[in-house]
Amino acid sequence: MDPEELERRLIDCTRCGTCLKDCPVYHETLDEQYTARARVNLAKAVYYHGRFELGEGLRDIAEACLLCRACLEACPNKVDGPVFARLLRERVVERFGETAMRRAAFRGVLPEPGRVGWAAVAVRAAQRTGLDRFVGAIVTGSLATGSLAAGALGALPRLPARPLTRIHRPGSVLPPADRDGTDGPASNHRPKARLAYFHGCLNDRVFPQTGLAVIDVLRRNGYEVVVPPQNCCGLPASAGGDLAAARGMAQANVEALGRAVADWLITDCASCGSALREYGDLLGTDEARAISAKARDINEFLVTEGFDREGLGEVALTVTYHDPCHLKRYQDIPAQPQALLAAIPGLVFKEMRDAAVCCGAAGSFVLTHPDLAGRIGARKAANALATGADAVATACPSCRMQLERVTVRAGRGLPAPHPVELLARSYAAGDACRRERTPVDPARACQARTKASAG
Numbered sequence: 001m002d003p004e005e006l007e008r009r010l011i012d013c014t015r016c017g018t019c020l021k022d023c024p025v026y027h028e029t030l031d032e033q034y035t036a037r038a039r040v041n042l043a044k045a046v047y048y049h050g051r052f053e054l055g056e057g058l059r060d061i062a063e064a065c066l067l068c069r070a071c072l073e074a075c076p077n078k079v080d081g082p083v084f085a086r087l088l089r090e091r092v093v094e095r096f097g098e099t100a101m102r103r104a105a106f107r108g109v110l111p112e113p114g115r116v117g118w119a120a121v122a123v124r125a126a127q128r129t130g131l132d133r134f135v136g137a138i139v140t141g142s143l144a145t146g147s148l149a150a151g152a153l154g155a156l157p158r159l160p161a162r163p164l165t166r167i168h169r170p171g172s173v174l175p176p177a178d179r180d181g182t183d184g185p186a187s188n189h190r191p192k193a194r195l196a197y198f199h200g201c202l203n204d205r206v207f208p209q210t211g212l213a214v215i216d217v218l219r220r221n222g223y224e225v226v227v228p229p230q231n232c233c234g235l236p237a238s239a240g241g242d243l244a245a246a247r248g249m250a251q252a253n254v255e256a257l258g259r260a261v262a263d264w265l266i267t268d269c270a271s272c273g274s275a276l277r278e279y280g281d282l283l284g285t286d287e288a289r290a291i292s293a294k295a296r297d298i299n300e301f302l303v304t305e306g307f308d309r310e311g312l313g314e315v316a317l318t319v320t321y322h323d324p325c326h327l328k329r330y331q332d333i334p335a336q337p338q339a340l341l342a343a344i345p346g347l348v349f350k351e352m353r354d355a356a357v358c359c360g361a362a363g364s365f366v367l368t369h370p371d372l373a374g375r376i377g378a379r380k381a382a383n384a385l386a387t388g389a390d391a392v393a394t395a396c397p398s399c400r401m402q403l404e405r406v407t408v409r410a411g412r413g414l415p416a417p418h419p420v421e422l423l424a425r426s427y428a429a430g431d432a433c434r435r436e437r438t439p440v441d442p443a444r445a446c447q448a449r450t451k452a453s454a455g
């Protein structure tokens with residue numbers, strides 16, 4: 001950010017304190033130093049007066065932020081609180097350096113998909129041998145800014161044996177499918193568009209079922225889907241203040257995604273989507289701006305472009321929805337996931353209280369502040385469970401891990417599928433209905449029921 005822009009943003013804050021009321025961290029801590037107002041003041045001290053003597057205290061204040069943008073939404077002057085948290089994190093990295101674990105993650109593992117794969121293999125082996133809780137304690141201790149708090153990585157869901165990129169190898173090109181999802185005559189038809197699918201790290205290694213559903217739904221709707229080689233979107237590094245590492249990952253993705261020559265770039269990860277949209281600003285090149293302009297979230301894409309509703313079958317589930325901050329506030333996609341859920345026959349939607357309040361995951365926040373993340377997550381779990389829903393859908397794999405973990409802790413674990421997984425299940429129910437030759441009423445969609453399982 002240039003100095004003039006920074007000064008303008010600093011002056012915009014009138015210290016009114018309105019941002020405090022919606023800040024999840026302030027709600028839990030009642031500590032003024034962890035608010036947007038405090039970080040604006042601190043940014044003034046650091047940028048204009050060179051006051052670095054705050055030392056590790058500066059790191060603590062910079063990092064105790066979810067980057068959720070609730071403060072920006074509440075602020076009458078639209079001061080962007082997370083911008084100041086990120087600026088302070090950059091200064092912390094410049095001045096005091098990065099923790100060894102973060103340096104290893106941002107510079108060693110995440111820029112190399114092969115190393116991410118090896119890390120996943122190691123975690124899976126640890127899970128199978130029961131070592132995961134031990135490993136989690138060590139890693140969390142290295143990441144934590146303050147105390148050694150164990151357990152966050154130990155709570156990772158069981159990793160699948162086959163990641164998405166083992167099923168659809170990087171470089172795969174998948175033609176449009178027939179309505180039943182198979183490679184019938186439709187695969188010879190001219191596709192409506194060529195879509196490059198950006199799955200990100202988590203939907204590759206942890207939740208490949210999301211990627212399979214996205215590919216299935218897009219192909220059924222007449223699109224050609226390319227799975228380009230790709231690496232981490234860079235968001236963990238940019239959020240952590242390591243802009244050099246974030247730029248490296250962004251540049252590698254811009255080159256790889258450019259080679260895919262797609263009409264649109266589709267992602268099903270709210271965090272990746274917001275990162276892709278920032279590539280233009282982060283790199284400042286025409287190529288990066290072109291990638292950012294093509295990036296679209298799958299929920300928004302399907303609702304805007306339309307999708308086949310006649311092929312949908314019944315999914316007898318009650319579902320609530322959690323708004324990921326990186327979808328609603330960073331990409332301005334507030335209602336499209338709910339619109340997809342509303343299109344599914346038989347699905348009952350129950351809105352939860354405070355659906356748009358951050359779940360507490362916030363990338364590595366759950367690792368650096370496990371106690372605080374757990375308390376924020378407990379409120380979310382209580383609100384989700386109060387709806388009586390069978391599942392709490394969400395459109396971000398990081399939120400998904402947190403929601404599944406905190407609802408288990410609250411006494412009734414809820415699955416947290418991506419809305420497109422439920423849409424794919426609805427298409428599968430429609431297929432079953434047609435196979436059984438149940439008369440299809442095109443006005444009402446096929447009435448075959450899926451088994452009432454939310455997972």
Ligand code: SF4
Nearest residue numbers: 013014016017019075
């Ligand atoms: S950031 Fe906005 S809401 Fe918060 S104190 Fe400043 S002007 Fe008020």
Ligand code: SF4
Nearest residue numbers: 023065066068069071
């Ligand atoms: S981004 Fe969220 S956690 Fe950070 S100061 Fe703003 S409201 Fe609080």
